[in-house]
Amino acid sequence: MFAKIAVFSGLLAVVLSAAVPAQEPVPIVSQSADIQPEGSFQWSYESGDGTKQEQSAVVRQVGEESVPAVQGSASWVDAEGVAHELRYVADENGYQPQSSDLPVAPEVPAQIARALQWIAAHPAPVEDK
Incomplete structure (x- = not known):
């Protein structure tokens, strides 16, 4: 029984490894990054397949807290070419x-x-307890 399981597992591993085609690494065409001490930053990259991403942030004072305000974008083409x-x-x-x-x-x-x-125009009355 163990031998049958071992042979089946081996065959399954061979079939699954053959089903996944090897892919070449996608090169990074350009990239940049700038990080400031107060917490603001900017980074971006573009890869050889046309994928692009960028993000930037500034630190804002909201009440007594400093919070980052981030904005960014990403673009890519899927496997169907869309x-x-x-x-x-x-x-x-x-x-x-x-x-x-x-x-x-x-x-x-x-x-x-x-x-x-x-x-909204006719709110329910509130009962005092």
């Missing part, structure tokens, strides 16, 4: 991506929108 691009901001208001690849929420039905407006 180009994609993502732009984003990440700051005190959260992560805010923008891309034509992101799903769009469906429109709120008119009846629900009217119901929400009515609820």
Whole structure:
């Protein structure tokens, strides 16, 4: 029984290793980085397959805290040859991506929108305990 499992495992390993074609490394065509002592930074790169990414940040004072405000973008071409691009901001208001690849929420039905407006105009009374 052990011999059958060993032979089957060996054959499976050979089949799986043959199924994955070897890929050449993708060269980095350009890259840059600049990091400042106060926390701001900028970096970018472009690879030989056309993939690009860049990001920068500045430190903002929000109340008593120093928070980074980051913005950046990434672009690439998928296996089917379709180009994609993502732009984003990440700051005190959260992560805010923008891309034509992101799903769009469906429109709120008119009846629900009217119901929400009515609820907002007629809040429920608050009982004292």
